[in-house]
Amino acid sequence: LSKLHSLTISVAAGYNQQSLDRIFSNIFHLPKLKYCKIEYEIKRLEDEPVQLYFTHRDSSPIECLIINGRFPFNGFQNLLWRLPKL
Numbered sequence: 693l694s695k696l697h698s699l700t701i702s703v704a705a706g707y708n709q710q711s712l713d714r715i716f717s718n719i720f721h722l723p724k725l726k727y728c729k730i731e732y733e734i735k736r737l738e739d740e741p742v743q744l745y746f747t748h749r750d751s752s753p754i755e756c757l758i759i760n761g762r763f764p765f766n767g768f769q770n771l772l773w774r775l776p777k778l
Contacts, residue, residue, distance in 0.1 A: 693722060694722070694723055694724065695724055696722055696724060696725055697724055697725065697726050697727065698725075698726065698727040698728075699719065699722070699725060699727070699728050699729070700728075700729045700730075701715065701719075701728075701729070701730045701731070702730075702731045702732075703715065703730070703731065703732035703733075703761075705733050709734075712732055712761075715730070716730070719752075720750060720752040720754070720774060720775075721750075721752070722752075723753065724753065725752065725753060725754055726753060726754060726755045726756065727754070727755065727756045728754050728756070728757050728758070729757075729758040729760070730758070730759055730760070730761070731760040731761060732760070732761040733761060734761065734762050750774050751774055751775075751776060752774055752775050752777075753777055754775050754777065754778060755777045755778060756778075757775060757778060
């Protein structure tokens with residue numbers, strides 16, 4: 693996976709919040725990844741949207757990111773700080 697340049701993931705319904713958080717965390721640590729598209733659906737509206745937790749050192753080389761799923765607006769700025777090449 694360390695040489696992966698492009699990644700498209702479609703997560704089946706039924707994945708829980710923690711699983712999505714782990715998927716995002718692992719994606720952002722791929723050192724050569726330039727393009728990423730991730731699709732997921734959260735069936736229950738009471739479920740929280742994905743929360744991304746970064747350390748101040750986390751950074752990703754991703755240049756193109758497509759997220760097709762519920763994503764919190766307040767997490768958007770944090771995401772942009774971690775994706776300087778976006």
